[in-house]
Amino acid sequence: MGVALLRGFLESIFSTIQALTVSALNQTTTNGLSLLGTLLAPTLPPFLADGPLLNEYTWGDRTDYGNNPYRDCPTTGVVRHYQFTVSRGYIAPDGYVRDVLLVNGAYPGPMIEANWGDTIVVDVHNNITGPEEGTAIHWHGFLQHETPWEDGAPGISQCPIPPRKSYRYEFIASLYGSSWYHAHYSAQYTGGVVGPIVVYGPTKEHYDIDLGPIMLSDWYHKEYFDIVKEMLAPNGSPRVFSDNNLINGKMHFDCSTVAPGDTTPCVSDAGIAKFRFKTGKTHRLRLINSGGDGIQRFSIDEHTLTVIAEDFVPVEPYNTSVVTLGVGQRTDVLVTANVGKPESAFWMRSNLTTCSAARQPNAIAAVYYDKADTNAMPSSGAWNIPDPNTCSNVDLSVTEPLYPIPLPAPSFTQTMDIELFKNASDVTLWKFNSVSMRTHYNEPVLLVANEGNFSFPAQWNVVNYYSNTSVRIIVNNRSPTSHPMHLHGHNFYILHEGPGIWDGSIVRPSNPHRRDVHLVRGNGHLVIQFDGAPGIWAFHCHIAWHASGGFLASLVIEPEQVDAMHIPSDVKQNCGAWDLWSRFNVVDQIDSGT
Numbered sequence: 001m002g003v004a005l006l007r008g009f010l011e012s013i014f015s016t017i018q019a020l021t022v023s024a025l026n027q028t029t030t031n032g033l034s035l036l037g038t039l040l041a042p043t044l045p046p047f048l049a050d051g052p053l054l055n056e057y058t059w060g061d062r063t064d065y066g067n068n069p070y071r072d073c074p075t076t077g078v079v080r081h082y083q084f085t086v087s088r089g090y091i092a093p094d095g096y097v098r099d100v101l102l103v104n105g106a107y108p109g110p111m112i113e114a115n116w117g118d119t120i121v122v123d124v125h126n127n128i129t130g131p132e133e134g135t136a137i138h139w140h141g142f143l144q145h146e147t148p149w150e151d152g153a154p155g156i157s158q159c160p161i162p163p164r165k166s167y168r169y170e171f172i173a174s175l176y177g178s179s180w181y182h183a184h185y186s187a188q189y190t191g192g193v194v195g196p197i198v199v200y201g202p203t204k205e206h207y208d209i210d211l212g213p214i215m216l217s218d219w220y221h222k223e224y225f226d227i228v229k230e231m232l233a234p235n236g237s238p239r240v241f242s243d244n245n246l247i248n249g250k251m252h253f254d255c256s257t258v259a260p261g262d263t264t265p266c267v268s269d270a271g272i273a274k275f276r277f278k279t280g281k282t283h284r285l286r287l288i289n290s291g292g293d294g295i296q297r298f299s300i301d302e303h304t305l306t307v308i309a310e311d312f313v314p315v316e317p318y319n320t321s322v323v324t325l326g327v328g329q330r331t332d333v334l335v336t337a338n339v340g341k342p343e344s345a346f347w348m349r350s351n352l353t354t355c356s357a358a359r360q361p362n363a364i365a366a367v368y369y370d371k372a373d374t375n376a377m378p379s380s381g382a383w384n385i386p387d388p389n390t391c392s393n394v395d396l397s398v399t400e401p402l403y404p405i406p407l408p409a410p411s412f413t414q415t416m417d418i419e420l421f422k423n424a425s426d427v428t429l430w431k432f433n434s435v436s437m438r439t440h441y442n443e444p445v446l447l448v449a450n451e452g453n454f455s456f457p458a459q460w461n462v463v464n465y466y467s468n469t470s471v472r473i474i475v476n477n478r479s480p481t482s483h484p485m486h487l488h489g490h491n492f493y494i495l496h497e498g499p500g501i502w503d504g505s506i507v508r509p510s511n512p513h514r515r516d517v518h519l520v521r522g523n524g525h526l527v528i529q530f531d532g533a534p535g536i537w538a539f540h541c542h543i544a545w546h547a548s549g550g551f552l553a554s555l556v557i558e559p560e561q562v563d564a565m566h567i568p569s570d571v572k573q574n575c576g577a578w579d580l581w582s583r584f585n586v587v588d589q590i591d592s593g594t
């Protein structure tokens, strides 16, 4: 695609580099219009003070320990409006130029900000051309309880947005904390369609400076479509190797390691992410694993991290040197700059674990105290905390939600197995609950159900829970790989996770941990439970390659209510536009579709 264009772009960049004999690439070349990872990235306020309640917390006297976040959401009436255009582009985040997909020309994409209870409106314009491709954007961790059609999962909650068309997403920021958005169309998000979301809300723990999102992401030098095609070819491997690991979209790459014959121009000193600490002050860092596959272990040399939230759930603070995040998970940490002098600098590190297929697993970024020379590199030494190699999250006894909710009795318990298998064409795929899922872009489950039809083709992998609203799921991982399990529309209770089969014990039933992604280790089990809201909710592995390989189920809660929902006409109009586009264009659906 656009080979001549790509060549032209590369030559212009690299001739400029040579002419100026600079070693590092400029920010536009590495990350487009994004400022994240540079010292120009703004710090964040404690809340957005431009609403009707100027200079006041719009959540009044609600707290993160005394209020039930699922019931006490304020209604602010404030609308936060964003315009997103998704286009093809060329960037070199680590010095190796790639053909990518960008939101508003930035990688990572623009940050969405709102106060708790605000309405977020995003007009997504699909400008993916040369070749054309559909898209749909998922707002990770948002409940969407009255608006399941805004969830952004193509073939489940909507039809893809066709090329050259727009779709308006509109939903309430009913939970607060740190999250992200990403394309949910095939493995498209690994090509660059990702960005951070911050919803300001009450915080018991004091901090001085909000440093904002820190996106941790494995990075691939091939286009996502080619990766999926190779993986799903007969006798292809389900184990996909990443080429690098990025912090806020930046990292060095050793160009001497590119495969022989690969003529893509490459610069080894692209530049790393930089952060500024104020000496003696406490900083909030919003860690987000926005990668395609890898489990991250994040640390800052010599500094203790105080964890205050996991996903959209504030937790009792605990201290640690290393935070582990599976894909989709977020951890908010506080860090006090009291280790060095005002002239000090330290390495920030994020290591992909051995559970992940990675050619270059270790990302670094620089943290500068007030008076440090920001052109010099830190010389600090790493924490020596060996990876326990369990491919799981921190023990559940350590993470306790700040607002306690006792585990209710479930009305139904189901076991779902994870299996790897080869289909009749020797293609390696995943089965979840006995089915390898494949979506039908033109017939989203939610819209079919809304017509009163609950007879779905088997390969859509729809599980109907009828009027059960408290469902327990025992996930048995019959594969050797660990998986970050993500449920849309809910924070689930986590009852237990461990090796082998569940022994029936529950960690802290008086207040089990809750979040929207949790890792299940290889050949282990994960037991979750959720208070279901009416709708159709995807439950899947967040590893992009595994979801592409069929690892997804759609859960139906309260079908009568789904049938009775008044779905806005623009959702159906978008399907009409997709039907028309797909009639005259080949939709090359090489994977599950999500």
Ligand SMILES: *[C@@H]1O[C@H](CO)[C@@H](O)[C@H](O)[C@H]1NC(C)=O
Pocket: 012, 013, 014, 016, 017, 026, 027, 028, 029
């Ligand atoms: C960044 O580098 C590119 C390629 O050398 C150049 O075209 C562009 O003008 C530079 N941008 C800035 C903001 O310096």
Ligand SMILES: *[C@@H]1O[C@H](CO)[C@@H](O)[C@H](O)[C@H]1NC(C)=O
Pocket: 085, 087, 088, 089, 127, 129, 130
């Ligand atoms: C649409 O994408 C093309 C590149 O494919 C780009 O040149 C153009 O500026 C984009 N339009 C908008 C509005 O972003």
Ligand SMILES: *[C@@H]1O[C@H](CO)[C@@H](O)[C@H](O)[C@H]1NC(C)=O
Pocket: 304, 306, 317, 318, 319
């Ligand atoms: C974390 O460590 C700091 C000192 O580094 C200490 O002041 C604080 O009380 C600790 N917090 C917890 C929750 O243990």
Ligand SMILES: *[C@@H]1O[C@H](CO)[C@@H](O)[C@H](O)[C@H]1NC(C)=O
Pocket: 297, 298, 299, 322, 349, 350, 351, 362, 382, 383, 384, 385, 386, 387
């Ligand atoms: C991360 O990797 C580096 C480089 O191998 C190592 O020195 C460091 O100890 C690792 N950090 C953690 C927390 O595992």
Ligand SMILES: *[C@@H]1O[C@H](CO)[C@@H](O)[C@H](O)[C@H]1NC(C)=O
Pocket: 232, 423, 424, 425, 426, 427, 429, 590, 591
């Ligand atoms: C095996 O899976 C691939 C990828 O989903 C699919 O294209 C192919 O048709 C499948 N083969 C059979 C026999 O079902």
Ligand SMILES: *[C@@H]1O[C@H](CO)[C@@H](O)[C@H](O)[C@H]1NC(C)=O
Pocket: 443, 448, 453, 454, 455, 456, 457
């Ligand atoms: C229900 O929807 C499925 C999938 O679109 C379709 O195959 C089936 O014919 C529909 N059934 C009825 C009764 O409309």
Ligand SMILES: *[C@@H]1O[C@H](CO)[C@@H](O)[C@H](O)[C@H]1NC(C)=O
Pocket: 411, 412, 464, 465, 466, 467, 468
């Ligand atoms: C709960 O879900 C199961 C599985 O679909 C179903 O058999 C059962 O009838 C449901 N119970 C209620 C009360 O809807």
Ligand SMILES: [Cu+2]
Pocket: 482, 483, 484, 541, 542, 543, 546, 547, 551
């Ligand atoms: Cu997986």
